[in-house]
Amino acid sequence: xxxxxxxxxxxxxxxxxxxxxxxxxxxxxxxxxxxxxxxxxxxxxxxxxxxxxxxxxxxxxxxxxxxxxxxxxxxxxxxxxxxxxxxxxxxxxxxxxxxxxxxxxxxxxxxxxxxxxxxxxxxxxxxxxxxxxxxxxxxxxxxxxxxxxxxxxxxxxxxxxxxxxxxxxxxxxxxxxxxxxxxxxxxxxxxxxxxxxxxxxxxxxxxxxxxxxxxxxxxxxxxxxxxxxxxxxxxxxxxxxxxxxxxxxxxxxxxxxxxxxxxxxxxxxxxxxxxxxxxxxxxxxxxxxxxxxxxxxxxxxxxxxxxxxxxxxxxxxxxxxxxxxxxxxxxxxxxxxxxxxxxxxxxxxxxxxxxxxxxxxx
Numbered sequence: 206x207x208x209x210x211x212x213x214x215x216x217x218x219x220x221x222x223x224x225x226x227x228x229x230x231x232x233x234x235x236x237x238x239x240x241x242x243x244x245x246x247x248x249x250x251x252x253x254x255x256x257x258x259x260x261x262x263x264x265x266x267x268x269x270x271x272x273x274x275x276x277x278x279x280x281x282x283x284x285x286x287x288x289x290x291x292x293x294x295x296x297x298x299x300x301x302x303x304x305x306x307x308x309x310x311x312x313x314x315x316x317x318x319x320x321x322x323x324x325x326x327x328x329x330x331x332x333x334x335x336x337x338x339x340x341x342x343x344x345x346x347x348x349x350x351x352x353x354x355x356x357x358x359x360x361x362x363x364x365x366x367x368x369x370x371x372x373x374x375x376x377x378x379x380x381x382x383x384x385x386x387x388x389x390x391x392x393x394x395x396x397x398x399x400x401x402x403x404x405x406x407x408x409x410x411x412x413x414x415x416x417x418x419x420x421x422x423x424x425x426x427x428x429x430x431x432x433x434x435x436x437x438x439x440x441x442x443x444x445x446x447x448x449x450x451x452x453x454x455x456x457x458x459x460x461x462x463x464x465x466x467x468x469x470x471x472x473x474x475x476x477x478x479x480x481x482x483x484x485x486x487x488x489x490x491x492x493x494x495x496x497x498x499x500x501x502x503x504x505x506x507x508x509x510x511x512x513x514x515x516x517x518x519x520x521x522x523x524x525x526x527x528x529x530x531x532x533x534x535x536x537x538x539x540x541x542x543x544x545x546x547x548x549x550x551x552x553x554x555x556x557x558x559x560x561x562x563x564x565x566x567x
Contacts, residue, residue, distance in 0.1 A: 238549045240536040241501060244528050245483045245555035251516045251523065254424070254471045255399035255453075261390035261466035262456075263365060269380045270358035271295055282371045286363045286389075293361040293386055300359055304352035311345035318342045367391040368462075390466045395457045397423060397435060399472045400450035406440075408476055421455050424471040433458045437474075478516065482524040483555075485562055488534050489522060498528070499535035499542060506547045507535055520562040 277294035280286050321338040324330040363369075370388040374380060401409065419438070423431040435457035444451045455472060457464065489496050489512070496514060499507040512527030528534070533550075535542065536558065542548060 238551055239538045239542070240553055241533050241550040242485075242488075242536045242553045242558045243533055243555050244524060244530050245559055246480055246530045247483065249478050249481050249483065249518070249523075250475050251478055251518055252473050252475050253405065253516075254473055255401065257397050257399040257423070257455075257470055257472045259423075259464055259466070259468040259470060260396045260398065261367075261392050262394045262396060263367065263391035264388065264466050265364065266388050267292065267361060267386045269293075269295060269361065269382060269384045269386055271300065271355060272382050273297070273299065273359060273380060275374055275376055275378045275380055278372070278376055280369055282369060282387075285368055286366070288363055288365050290363045291360055292363055292369070295359040295361070295380060297356055297359040300352065300356040304349070304356050307345070307349040307352040311342070311349045314338075314342045314345040361386060363389065365389075365391050366393070368465075392459050392462055392465060395459050395464045397455045397457055397470075397472060399453055399455070400445070400448065401453050403444060403449050403451070405476060406451050409474075420475075422473040423455075423457060424473055426468065426470055431457065431464070431470075433460075435472075478523060481515070482528060482530065483518075483521050483559060484524055484528065484534065485536065485558060486517075486520055486522050487562075488536055488539075490539050496522075499539060500528075501533040501535070501548075501550070504547065505550070506545050507542050509544060521559065 273295040275293060276296045279291045279294070286292065318338040318341070321330060321335050325332060325335040367389045370390070372387055373385045380386075419436050421435050421437060423435060425431055435455040437453050437455045439454040441452040441454075453472075484498070488498050491497070496512050497509045498512055500510045502508055510527055512522075513525040514522050515525035516523040533552070535548075535550075536553065
């Protein structure tokens with residue numbers, strides 16, 4: 206009886222051991238099954254960032270047109286001023302005296318002309334003498350006009366509506382003709398300049414021929430998006446031979462005056478990509494600043510392959526070279542496999558993978 210009982214216990218233990226081993230093997234087999242997918246080829250768009258310089262629509266230097274002492278300043282730094290508003294007054298005494306002299310001379314010549322005309326009407330003097338008197342009068346009147354212009358130059362007025370910058374001179378300063386007084390900006394709209402590489406310029410021009418996709422956005426220095434979109438209106442004529450770039454100019458409305466001349470930021474421009482080859486970022490790993498993926502060969506062995514990226518989208522890489530749409534790439538477990546290791550896998554369609562991405566590259 207004891208022998209029978211012992212035999213039953215041993216048999217039961219063997220059965221439990223076999224069952225346990227079987228479950229462990231099944232579990233191990235399931236654990237070693239990896240997810241695999243393929244690159245997806247489709248048309249897409251990518252948003253590129255370009256460092257930019259922000260300029261006022263009009264930004265000028267205000268300079269003195271005449272020599273003299275700065276007598277009055279009618280505006281303040283950083284204030285908004287209107288077209289025609291008086292800004293600076295240069296001491297006008299000399300030019301007032303010149304105007305009075307020219308006017309007196311013109312009055313004297315005018316009297317001479319009237320007397321000569323009266324004599325000519327009575328045939329006492331010739332018509333040539335009358336014409337000479339008329340020429341002297343015209344010359345005197347022209348000198349009066351010139352004196353008035355010079356006197357007007359002592360008043361420096363705003364050429365347009367805008368914001369004035371800091372003063373380059375102070376009250377009472379002796380100013381020479383051409384001296385810089387201040388600068389002035391019209392910030393009603395802003396011109397934003399950014400440089401685009403040659404290849405991206407060609408893609409942009411090809412696309413804009415058909416759909417005119419020229420809208421851009423501006424990321425300001427505080428990492429906030431400017432609320433008004435801009436439009437690319439101008440591209441410079443020549444490429445920079447040293448950098449291989451060409452300058453674009455986008456125009457942004459600035460109704461609230463938030464943007465100022467000299468600011469910096471980043472232009473965000475959406476660029477179309479035709480037949481782009483897309484893979485999840487988490488399929489890649491990096492070695493010495495180069496990107497790699499694990500590709501399955503015909504024997505289901507994983508082999509690392511270097512790839513070149515054309516662009517980056519959130520969670521997705523656009524592959525320039527190194528892969529084709531028929532390749533099978535390892536989706537997960539990149540750190541668990543070894544080079545030339547044979548694996549078992551489950552294939553997941555690339556469209557499904559890309560639509561459910563929520564992880565970054567490992």
